[in-house]
């Protein structure tokens with residue numbers, strides 16, 4: 479479904495991605511792990527075409543991302559949760575969630591859109607009283623969950639979650655992990671999730687990819703992760719300060 | 728020795744090239760904005776919001792600047808005119824000055840201060856917090872959703888604001904003239920109406936439309952091209968206001984030349 483080949487990206491003199499190769503099959507849940515600032519978010523943005531890679535090829539369902547004619551139709555297949563939630567602060571929560579349902583090709587009556595928004599909010603553990611608040615009135619963890627509700631509102635085929643559980647309490651994190659799993663299993667969606675939370679990795683992933691030094695350092699099924707003999711991966715999983723990954727102290 | 732000559736030249740060349748590149752980008756941005764204004768889908772809610780924000784909420788500041796400017800102008804013309812005993816031209820010169828120049832320019836500069844800055848800060852903040860990226864992933868073109876409604880609102884409301892400003896400016900002159908300079912109220916108004924020609928009013932409104940487009944376009948352009956972080960937002964806001972003010976004054980000169988040089 480998603481295929482990255484030799485993707486490079488630099489910001490000025492700073493080389494971030496140095497040849498990322500990654501493929502995610504249809505209906506698969508892939509989790510990307512890796513240190514802070516290694517370019518995980520940049521990788522997702524490259525797939526969405528928000529950032530243009532300097533080199534390399536990205537294909538979604540066989541179609542080159544940089545060459546798609548109808549961008550709106552292309553993007554209509556995606557849902558994206560941004561790391562900072564990226565809610566529109568001029569709109570109330572329900573209009574954020576139902577944004578896609580209020581305009582464009584998926585437009586439907588306001589009342590119906592609001593109903594769907596409230597149902598999606600419930601799935602991320604937020605009550606209907608939140609619907610009419612503005613994003614600025616919510617806590618960070620609540621904003622994150624509204625972002626999640628917005629990402630899944632139009633039932634997309636491909637969903638990207640950038641750190642869905644950071645800032646949530648352990649119980650809520652568990653609820654969200656379960657939700658992501660459900661979306662993949664029940665709806666057959668393809669999911670790519672970025673997370674630093676190893677328990678979340680085990681709960682969500684079919685497949686794990688570790689980004690380090692601008693490349694995919696290790697990738698494989700989640701079951702093989704613990705037995706893998708990659709010192710970088712092992713250090714990351716155990717969270718040890720000692721190992722090949724520099725920590726600059 | 729040669730470096731002494733080439734270095735300033737290279738610097739000059741680089742500056743000119745950068746300026747030309749910016750002009751090119753702004754022009755492309757403007758054309759893109761107009762293309763989005765005339766092609767569907769149209770975002771009615773956004774347009775309505777922009778109308779209120781750009782037009783209606785600007786009325787108080789436009790009224791206040793116009794009335795004081797008109798009043799001051801009357802005093803100056805009276806004082807200046809009395810040096811060669813031409814005090815009686817106050818109504819005509821106030822009308823001409825306000826309608827042809829001061830009304831549109833004052834409104835334009837107030838738009839730069841009030842509207843350009845707030846558009847730039849809002850859009851830059853959206854950019855910095857990834858809201859623009861989020862719009863794109865939700866299949867909504869930021870140019871269509873954010874820029875087109877604002878620029879169109881500038882195009883249609885600022886001429887109205889200029890008309891209001893002109894009227895209040897003339898009234899400011901009338902008030903000062905009748906209250907402290909001893910003019911007859913009815914005669915003053917009659918002189919004003921008799922003196923103004925249709926081209927005076929038309930040029931005023933055309934200027935308003937041009938300045939409205941410049942003010943909103945600069946806010947959108949610099950907001951969309953903001954750098955990262957709070958510093959990026961600050962810089963975008965500052966640049967947008969400076970660019971809008973300078974462009975408005977330059978456009979005013981060009982339009983005055985086009986309308987009135989014979």
Ligand SMILES: Nc1ncnc2c1ncn2[C@@H]1O[C@H](COP(=O)(O)OP(=O)(O)OP(=O)(O)O)[C@@H](O)[C@H]1O
Pocket residue numbers: 489494512513514515516517518519520521561
């Ligand atoms: N638009 C941009 N302009 C310049 N540099 C950028 C931009 N976006 C990202 N970067 C840089 O790219 C690097 C990778 O950023 P990215 O957000 O992908 O990290 P990440 O792996 O998601 O980290 P984290 O886990 O902390 O979210 C960072 O050093 C960042 O400063």
Ligand SMILES: [Mg+2]
Pocket residue numbers: 518519520561640
């Ligand atoms: Mg990130």
